[in-house]
Amino acid sequence: MTMPDYTLKELMTIAAAREIRDGDIVFCGTGISMVAAMAAKNISAPNSVIFFETGAIDSLLEEVPLAVSDSRVMFWTSVNGNLADAFAAMQNRITGPHVVGIMGAAQIDKYGNLNSTAIGDYFKPKVRFSGSGGACDVASFVGRTITFMQHEKRKFVEKLDYITSPGWLDGPDGRKKAGLPAGGPVSVITNMASMGFDETTKEMYLTGFFPGITSQKILDNMGFEIDVSRAKEVEPPTGYELKVLREKCDPQRLIL
Amino acid sequence: MNISKNKEAGLKEAVKKYVSPGCHISIGGFTASRNPMAAVYEIIRQRIDNLHLYAHSNGQGVDELIGAGCISRLEIAYAGNGRFAPTCIRFKKAVHKGSIEVEDYSNYQMTLRFLAGAMGVPFLPTRSSLGTDIVSKWGFSSKMRKLDTRIPDQKLMVIDNPFGSWGDAPKLVLVPAINCDVTIIHAQKADREGTVRMEGLTFSDIEQVKSAKHVIVTCEELVEPDFLKANPDQNQIPSFCVNAVVHVPYGAYPTACYRYYDYDPNYLNEYRRFAEDDGLYKIYIEDFIYGLKDHEALLNKMGKDRLEKIRADLRTGYAVGLDRR
Numbered sequence: 351m352t353m354p355d356y357t358l359k360e361l362m363t364i365a366a367a368r369e370i371r372d373g374d375i376v377f378c379g380t381g382i383s384m385v386a387a388m389a390a391k392n393i394s395a396p397n398s399v400i401f402f403e404t405g406a407i408d409s410l411l412e413e414v415p416l417a418v419s420d421s422r423v424m425f426w427t428s429v430n431g432n433l434a435d436a437f438a439a440m441q442n443r444i445t446g447p448h449v450v451g452i453m454g455a456a457q458i459d460k461y462g463n464l465n466s467t468a469i470g471d472y473f474k475p476k477v478r479f480s481g482s483g484g485a486c487d488v489a490s491f492v493g494r495t496i497t498f499m500q501h502e503k504r505k506f507v508e509k510l511d512y513i514t515s516p517g518w519l520d521g522p523d524g525r526k527k528a529g530l531p532a533g534g535p536v537s538v539i540t541n542m543a544s545m546g547f548d549e550t551t552k553e554m555y556l557t558g559f560f561p562g563i564t565s566q567k568i569l570d571n572m573g574f575e576i577d578v579s580r581a582k583e584v585e586p587p588t589g590y591e592l593k594v595l596r597e598k599c600d601p602q603r604l605i606l
Numbered sequence: 607m608n609i610s611k612n613k614e615a616g617l618k619e620a621v622k623k624y625v626s627p628g629c630h631i632s633i634g635g636f637t638a639s640r641n642p643m644a645a646v647y648e649i650i651r652q653r654i655d656n657l658h659l660y661a662h663s664n665g666q667g668v669d670e671l672i673g674a675g676c677i678s679r680l681e682i683a684y685a686g687n688g689r690f691a692p693t694c695i696r697f698k699k700a701v702h703k704g705s706i707e708v709e710d711y712s713n714y715q716m717t718l719r720f721l722a723g724a725m726g727v728p729f730l731p732t733r734s735s736l737g738t739d740i741v742s743k744w745g746f747s748s749k750m751r752k753l754d755t756r757i758p759d760q761k762l763m764v765i766d767n768p769f770g771s772w773g774d775a776p777k778l779v780l781v782p783a784i785n786c787d788v789t790i791i792h793a794q795k796a797d798r799e800g801t802v803r804m805e806g807l808t809f810s811d812i813e814q815v816k817s818a819k820h821v822i823v824t825c826e827e828l829v830e831p832d833f834l835k836a837n838p839d840q841n842q843i844p845s846f847c848v849n850a851v852v853h854v855p856y857g858a859y860p861t862a863c864y865r866y867y868d869y870d871p872n873y874l875n876e877y878r879r880f881a882e883d884d885g886l887y888k889i890y891i892e893d894f895i896y897g898l899k900d901h902e903a904l905l906n907k908m909g910k911d912r913l914e915k916i917r918a919d920l921r922t923g924y925a926v927g928l929d930r931r
Contacts, residue, residue, distance in 0.1 A: 412926075416930060475701060
């Protein structure tokens, strides 16, 4: 069998899509996270429901939205609600554990805590970012989160400049001590690899490396050490996965 | 609130009457959708400054108010504008320069704060942000909070669940109510009495309206009260919440208004180019805001062809196939 040609973004999208289970309620933002959610729904998780923090539930997404408030998320939904509803569905003790959230951030630490607020001193930042939006709410409430990151030393850091969204906080008991619900981060997808969090220590470890990328290169681009002993090569996207991605999810190539 | 039966007003007079320097304000919409842009531009044109702005993810309108120097304090969850600006540019510059004071919350927390204001309670609880810097780092200092009677002494509070194990939530974050002087929203339809019908997602507009002392509604269509009463289950805001109703077609432009028009990608991309350079931004404000008499003048400046391109398709509510690169 010949290997289909694919781009890095396509590989990342499919790697994230494979983490979504059939029947998940998928919270996503814009960009690559939304395309991953659409890919999962069209490939392996037909019974998943995509929803947005703005309150749109099960949007058809005939065109790729450029914001979570885009009119494209409002067309052909099952319900058009509001922010109060959307976040309540994630905090809700019955529905919340079934939600998988797809996130992104400027910095991540080994426990999957995220910074999307500021680099440097919060009170006199070197670089200011957008801030939480719904990210802190999602990370606080839902059963599982998947995070997209660029694999760079300055993004995988020992200590975050600001904790915007809680991961496992400071270890296995972190969330419990803080009083948070039981969920937490399960996976991180970058432009080089996929990572998970150890059952016992809740520390990040390498689960998969992208074809052609060595463990050493992955470690060289991180500000902290992770266990690489359990990693396998990530299966490249299949011809069918690519076809769905290109023809159904983002035919105008606005994201990919 | 206001119980008069005719609240129809002009935008200039409504802004003049209800928005004054130093007042506490919130605007409706979310990132690039249904921001009350005509009103935002009018506030800028009237050079009203020193405003205290409350926002969840109100996007374009927030950035333009900051860029024009109208805002001195900002309580916000997300200062971005989707793919058009991952971080709002004038916001970022203002924070770097230290020209605005910022307090960070999450979107749910800001929504709950408006809801608390709407409900008439001093705070509401949530489990969001436990263990994070949203709890531990306060943008507004304790001292500043104590000196200003218009803001609560605490950014938020973490408490043990007073009901013990009930609800399986050992700790809670209490976020303080917002009751601002004025909320401005843009809706698809309203009548002269003040009843409002939004179409598509309502974001947190309803909570924002009900928590404010005064409310200005700008609308695409000013319709007869009987038109709204024929389908009351589609209306969200009762007339008595509203002080002024202003008919402003394209009042959300350049942001989107579901079923009427899309966002204008050209405008938003150009805006980004202007916003990145202080010199160009001065020219932008001069040419697109100060130098224009009103919103209609901006629409005329854009021209019919441009507005035609973003006209919403009847089936989907947005401009199908619009070039958005």
